[in-house]
Amino acid sequence: MRDNEKLTIKQARRLRRTMTRAEVILWQHLRRRQLAGYRFRRQVPVGPFIADFACVDARLLVEVDGDTHSEDHQIAHDMRRTAFLQAKGWHVHRVWNNDVYDNLEGVLDGVLLQLRNQNVTEE
Structure with a gap:
């Protein structure tokens, strides 16, 4: 395992302990296959990035964005990040803290629609 991968995994573990309020609320509804039987993981390393939530079977990442994601530099960063993740075969679904x-x-409902659009069988 490369040093940068070790750092990403270490950071993901730290983020699991310090999730935002919106992430905690959403996680309470995604964990333990509560959303129509789909399995989610939280704070998942994908390359150099860490996704908030991932349904690996559907190749779906759910990102919970706060106010800082509306700033120009962050929008540009998010676009580059999304392009990288999509190039790796992931679909990225973004939601706002306020919506959570x-x-x-x-x-x-939006997450479930994305999952069903990925043609993954519910368990």
Whole structure:
């Protein structure tokens, strides 16, 4: 294992312990196959990046974005990151913190729609 991979794994473990409030709320509904039987993992290393949530079977990443993601430099970074992840075969679904707080059911419906669009069998 390369040193940079070790660092990414170490950072992912740290992020699992320090998830944002919105990530904790969403995780409570994704974990243990609660969303139509789909299995999710949290804070998953993908190359040099760490995805908030991943359904490996569907190759779906769910990213929970806060206010900083609306700044120009962060938008550009997110676009480069998404392009990298898509090139690796992942589909990226972004949701806003506020939507998790104010419209959790809508967020979960959106994630479920993305999963079903990936043609993965529910278990």
